[in-house]
Structures are given as structure tokens and as C-alpha cells.
Amino acid sequence: MSAGHARLIAIASGKGGVGKTWFAITLAHALARAGKRILLFDGDLGLANVDIQLGLLPAADLSAVVSGSMRLAEVARPYPPGGFEILPGRSGSGALAALPPVVFERLLAGLNGLGERYDIVLLDLAAGLDRSTRRMAGAVDTLLVLATDEPGSLTDAYAVLKLNAADRGTADARVVVNQAPSRGAGERTYETLVRACRNFLGIEPPLAGVVRRDERVREAIRRQCLLLTRHPASHAGADVEAMLPGLLEPAEHDTSHSSAAGRRLAG
Ligand SMILES: Nc1ncnc2c1ncn2[C@@H]1O[C@H](COP(=O)(O)OP(=O)(O)O)[C@@H](O)[C@H]1O
Ligand SMILES: [Mg+2]
Numbered sequence: 001m002s003a004g005h006a007r008l009i010a011i012a013s014g015k016g017g018v019g020k021t022w023f024a025i026t027l028a029h030a031l032a033r034a035g036k037r038i039l040l041f042d043g044d045l046g047l048a049n050v051d052i053q054l055g056l057l058p059a060a061d062l063s064a065v066v067s068g069s070m071r072l073a074e075v076a077r078p079y080p081p082g083g084f085e086i087l088p089g090r091s092g093s094g095a096l097a098a099l100p101p102v103v104f105e106r107l108l109a110g111l112n113g114l115g116e117r118y119d120i121v122l123l124d125l126a127a128g129l130d131r132s133t134r135r136m137a138g139a140v141d142t143l144l145v146l147a148t149d150e151p152g153s154l155t156d157a158y159a160v161l162k163l164n165a166a167d168r169g170t171a172d173a174r175v176v177v178n179q180a181p182s183r184g185a186g187e188r189t190y191e192t193l194v195r196a197c198r199n200f201l202g203i204e205p206p207l208a209g210v211v212r213r214d215e216r217v218r219e220a221i222r223r224q225c226l227l228l229t230r231h232p233a234s235h236a237g238a239d240v241e242a243m244l245p246g247l248l249e250p251a252e253h254d255t256s257h258s259s260a261a262g263r264r265l266a267g
Pocket of ligand 2 (some may be wrong): 020
């Protein structure tokens with residue numbers, strides 16, 4: 001990351017429904033509370049999840065950027081309850097995959113040029129691995145791959161890490177285990193995933209953190225509230241906040257030789 005560039009952090013998963021959008025929103029909020037200038041970009045153009053989870057009705061969305069009538073910085077809107085800004089996706093129709101490459105490149109360039117306004121741009125990527133999602137994941141500084149202990153989620157998280165390694169070698173990719181029954185169980189889930197990565201891909205993506213399963217997440221989403229505001233003492237909220245120091249550290253150059261967390265768990 002050079003001066004004048006916002007750091008781009010994308011949140012990906014193979015499988016949908018693992019908590020990507022909720023995690024992206026909560027991480028945006030936690031980072032904003034830590035004093036960072038944050039833009040949360042809803043990169044899941046098919047479903048516009050961020051708006052729905054927060055109950056927003058944006059006046060303009062990414063389609064204005066795609067059509068060329070507005071610039072990224074004009075479409076971003078403040079979200080005062082969270083102290084961060086949101087770039088709404090496009091509800092209803094059209095996935096990133098449908099964008100012509102030239103439009104897509106313009107979008108990426110626009111995101112890269114937001115460094116004056118933001119310290120970090122968080123991207124909530126679509127589930128799955130279509131060409132544009134993959135391209136988007138390949139353009140960020142840090143990729144956070146969300147997994148749960150469900151077999152389908154682990155397999156899909158592995159597939160994302162594999163593609164990312166193929167596209168970018170040892171670029172900074174890290175694992176977040178969400179909805180873990182306990183910290184220990186989450187670390188075991190990570191261990192299962194990283195063992196497969198080590199054996200079959202020769203990489204060792206570090207653990208960014210474990211977020212415990214917490215009923216208050218569902219409750220906050222139902223009320224379209226931010227978890228850290230509605231339940232300041234929840235386990236899941238504390239787990240997201242505990243991730244910040246590690247996340248804000250500069251990325252290690254070579255994730256194939258493991259981070260401290262990776263080494264500790266590799267045993
Ligand atoms: N840590 C957690 N504890 C409990 N439930 C969670 C947690 N994270 C996510 N969920 C549940 O998972 C559901 C799906 O989350 P969502 O953010 O929409 O996933 P995705 O964007 O990956 O499809 C949420 O409605 C919420 O009920
Ligand atoms: Mg989502």
C-alpha cells in the first residue's frame with residue numbers, strides 16, 4: 001500500500017450465508033470506532049445485502065457509476081450510526097460478472113483512487129467465484145476468507161484460497177472462522193482448513209480470527225441495527241474487535257511461511 005491509496009480489504013467466501021455481509025458491516029463499524037476512515041463497498045451487485053441488513057434506501061447506487069453518470073466518491077453516502085460510509089450495490093439485477101471489462105477496470109481504478117478520503121475500503125464480495133469476483137479479489141491488499149465449520153463452507157473456502165493462490169501466489173489472504181461454537185472449536189476448524197492448504201497447495205494462510213456464534217447477531221440483524229451498538233458486550237462483537245490489531249498490522253510478505261497464528265496452530 002503506498003501513500004495516497006486506501007488499503008483494500010475484501011471479504012470473500014465460497015458459500016453464501018456464512019455471515020459475510022454481517023461481518024463486513026461489523027468490521028466497518030469496529031474500524032470506524034478505532035478512528036479509521038472507512039468505506040464499505042457492497043460488491044455483491046446481485047443482492048445489495050448491506051442496504052438490506054441496515055434498512056437503507058439509497059438515493060443512488062453503483063449503477064450510476066457503472067453507467068458513467070456519477071463518480072464513486074459521489075455515490076458513497078455517510079452512515080452516521082456507524083461513523084463509516086457506504087457505497088451501495090445495485091439491487092435486483094446485474095452481477096459484477098455482467099459488467100464489460102472496461103467498466104469493471106474503471107470501477108477498480110476508482111476504488112484505488114479513494115485514498116484521500118478513506119484509510120480502508122472494505123469490499124463485501126459476492127459468494128461464489130465468478131470471473132469478476134475473482135478479479136476483484138485479485139486486486140485487493142488483503143483477502144479475508146470467511147468459513148464456518150460446515151463441510152460445504154470449508155470446501156468452498158479452500159476453493160477460494162486455491163484460486164487466489166493460483167492468481168496471486170503468496171498474496172495476503174487470511175482466514176476468518178465465523179459462527180464457531182467456541183474459540184477452540186473455531187481454531188480446530190481453521191486447522192482443518194489450513195492443513196489442506198499446506199498439504200495440497202503449499203500455502204499457510206494465517207488465521208485472522210474466530211467469531212463465535214451468538215444469538216445477538218441474528219437479533220441485531222432482525223432489527224437492522226449494528227451489533228456493537230445494540231449489544232456492546234456480545235461475544236461476536238468482542239471477537240470482531242479483537243481482530244483489529246492483527247488486521248491493522250502491515251501484511252506479511254509471504255503467507256506461505258505462516259504468521260504467528262499459523263505457526264501456533266500448526267503445532
Ligand atoms: N457470528 C454469528 N452468530 C450467529 N449468527 C450469525 C453469525 N454470523 C452470521 N450469522 C447469521 O447468518 C446469517 C447470514 O448472514 P449474512 O451476513 O447475510 O451472510 P452472507 O453475506 O455470507 O450471505 C445472518 O442472518 C445471521 O443470522
Ligand atoms: Mg451477503
